[in-house]
Amino acid sequence: MQRKTELRFKPAKPLLKWPNDMTIQRLFIANRGEIAVRIIHAAKSLGITTIQAYSEGDADMLAVKLADESVCIGPAKATESYLNVTGMVAAAIEKSADAVHPGYGFLSESPEFARAIEQAGLKFIGPSADTIERMGDKVAARQAAEAAGVPVVPGSKGRIEDVNEAVAVAAQVGYPVMVKAAAGGGGKGIRIADNEEELRTLAPQAQQEAAAAFGDGGLYVERSVKSPRHIEVQIVGDGKKAVHFYERECSLQRRRQKVWEEAGADCLDDETRENLCMAAVALAEAVNYRGAGTLEYLYEESTKEFFFIEMNTRIQVEHPVTEMITGFDLVQEMIRVCGGEELSVSQDQVKKSGHAIEVRLNAEDPFMQFMPWPGKVESLKIPEGEGIRFDHLMYEGYQIPPFYDSLIGKLIVHGKDRADAISKMAAALDGLEINGLKTTVPLHKALAKDPTVATGDFHTQWLEPWLEAGNLSPENT
Amino acid sequence: MAQVLSPLPGTFYVKPSPEADQFKSSGDAVAVGDTIGLIEVMKTFIEIKSEVAGTFTAYAAEDGTPVQAGEALAEVAE
Numbered sequence: 001m002q003r004k005t006e007l008r009f010k011p012a013k014p015l016l017k018w019p020n021d022m023t024i025q026r027l028f029i030a031n032r033g034e035i036a037v038r039i040i041h042a043a044k045s046l047g048i049t050t051i052q053a054y055s056e057g058d059a060d061m062l063a064v065k066l067a068d069e070s071v072c073i074g075p076a077k078a079t080e081s082y083l084n085v086t087g088m089v090a091a092a093i094e095k096s097a098d099a100v101h102p103g104y105g106f107l108s109e110s111p112e113f114a115r116a117i118e119q120a121g122l123k124f125i126g127p128s129a130d131t132i133e134r135m136g137d138k139v140a141a142r143q144a145a146e147a148a149g150v151p152v153v154p155g156s157k158g159r160i161e162d163v164n165e166a167v168a169v170a171a172q173v174g175y176p177v178m179v180k181a182a183a184g185g186g187g188k189g190i191r192i193a194d195n196e197e198e199l200r201t202l203a204p205q206a207q208q209e210a211a212a213a214f215g216d217g218g219l220y221v222e223r224s225v226k227s228p229r230h231i232e233v234q235i236v237g238d239g240k241k242a243v244h245f246y247e248r249e250c251s252l253q254r255r256r257q258k259v260w261e262e263a264g265a266d267c268l269d270d271e272t273r274e275n276l277c278m279a280a281v282a283l284a285e286a287v288n289y290r291g292a293g294t295l296e297y298l299y300e301e302s303t304k305e306f307f308f309i310e311m312n313t314r315i316q317v318e319h320p321v322t323e324m325i326t327g328f329d330l331v332q333e334m335i336r337v338c339g340g341e342e343l344s345v346s347q348d349q350v351k352k353s354g355h356a357i358e359v360r361l362n363a364e365d366p367f368m369q370f371m372p373w374p375g376k377v378e379s380l381k382i383p384e385g386e387g388i389r390f391d392h393l394m395y396e397g398y399q400i401p402p403f404y405d406s407l408i409g410k411l412i413v414h415g416k417d418r419a420d421a422i423s424k425m426a427a428a429l430d431g432l433e434i435n436g437l438k439t440t441v442p443l444h445k446a447l448a449k450d451p452t453v454a455t456g457d458f459h460t461q462w463l464e465p466w467l468e469a470g471n472l473s474p475e476n477t
Numbered sequence: 478m479a480q481v482l483s484p485l486p487g488t489f490y491v492k493p494s495p496e497a498d499q500f501k502s503s504g505d506a507v508a509v510g511d512t513i514g515l516i517e518v519m520k521t522f523i524e525i526k527s528e529v530a531g532t533f534t535a536y537a538a539e540d541g542t543p544v545q546a547g548e549a550l551a552e553v554a555e
Contacts, residue, residue, distance in 0.1 A: 402519060
């Protein structure tokens with residue numbers, strides 16, 4: 001009886017707020033460039049003090065100027081600064097940070113870094129080191145996807161060590177097949193074979209390349225998807241529950257780098273979209289995912305089949321298009337859940353409206369084989385207006401350092417539908433002026449005018465032949 | 478004496494890969510268009526070619542160090 005009385009005084013729901021010592025007050029940003037700027041904005045909106053890490057080559061970057069505090073973490077060379085786990089962790093501890101945001105690239109998907117942060121008693125704004133490790137291994141990720149009921153490209157059950165095994169798998173899934181390194185990414189060790197003879201030649205090459213690049217010669221073999229589109233789903237999890245924020249279409253790529261990204265993917269029907277998104281949630285919940293993540297799929301339009309390829313366990317460059325159509329701040333949400341809070345939103349509260357497009361602006365000359373152009377920003381005019389957003393790392397007088405990648409900004413527009421978004425993008429590109437640099441703006445102007453881009457009838461193998469055919473010229477931009 | 482200048486800011490390398498030999502050593506013959514080094518700029522490697530013919534004297538910048546646009550990378554005796 002006594003017991004029952006006690007229960008009656010318990011709150012109906014357990015208290016959701018963690019005690020004060022679990023919330024983040026000092027966030028260390030272990031990255032640079034435009035994403036560091038983006039993280040600072042999100043953290044400031046949450047009332048968190050920001051501490052920016054920078055290399056000797058980055059002392060005057062915008063993020064250093066915007067952050068509350070900053071700390072030099074080593075020489076310009078990334079391996080001695082932004083990629084140096086020991087140095088980065090030591091700097092975060094020295095600055096009394098209670099959490100570390102890794103951004104994208106650099107150490108964002110390093111289990112070693114996440115583990116070192118965890119062991120130092122700081123919060124890592126991302127999933128656990130174990131989850132990063134598991135999803136970072138293609139074979140382990142694929143097994144996790146299959147276990148959660150997410151379709152995968154038909155292929156080998158696990159890693160393959162020799163050519164005869166590869167030939168046996170290929171006979172089952174059908175040619176053409178793709179041979180890839182079990183470890184690593186970035187296109188290293190990937191070969192496509194149209195028949196057994198080719199496979200017997202190419203598999204040993206792939207194995208050698210994988211061993212050289214990753215110190216692991218393990219392979220896997222899978223069906224090669226025809227004219228694949230790259231479709232991905234944004235998720236955020238709190239370690240128990242996960243929600244999706246719909247899909248993105250990122251098929252316009254050059255050298256496996258995304259160039260132009262959209263939310264949503266108009267090529268999908270509602271049923272396929274629902275299946276794609278809910279499969280992503282199922283996988284995220286199956287691995288108790290915490291933080292922001294993206295599930296990447298190949299989509300074969302002719303068969304309406306989609307196949308999981310990999311999960312990126314971090315925020316992505318193109319996250320703003322998702323924010324534009326859903327109205328949620330994904331960077332704030334990932335900081336909250338990794339600070340120990342529950343998701344602030346349930347699936348039925350995530351609504352989307354209209355269509356968004358992002359273009360990546362690189363300091364490269366598109367008329368000279370995309371030669372890097374690390375110049376000085378002489379003047380900068382940024383387009384403004386409803387549904388226009390510009391995430392970037394520039395200010396007038398800023399010298400773009402030559403040591404890091406060429407992304408200098410992202411222009412994002414939100415329209416009522418895809419056609420409206422494309423015309424808004426064309427207008428926004430006309431209103432953007434970056435003097436002193438060569439940039440990829442002319443490429444995007446040409447794409448915004450292109451009839452095939454207007455119909456949306458493209459795939460991951462479309463842009464490179466389009467460029468090789470001479471569709472980009474000073475006259476059409 | 479002619480200098481080979483860097484067209485871009487970046488990191489200068491005198492070898493095609495860490496294990497390889499230097500592109501040129503003192504006394505080597507240099508033809509127009511010979512690669513004398515690499516500049517790594519924004520994760521891209523650009524070959525630096527000599528615009529003069531002659532005999533290689535020495536590198537003016539150290540392997541693996543940052544250089545500015547217009548900085549001397551090597552000297553060639555014409």
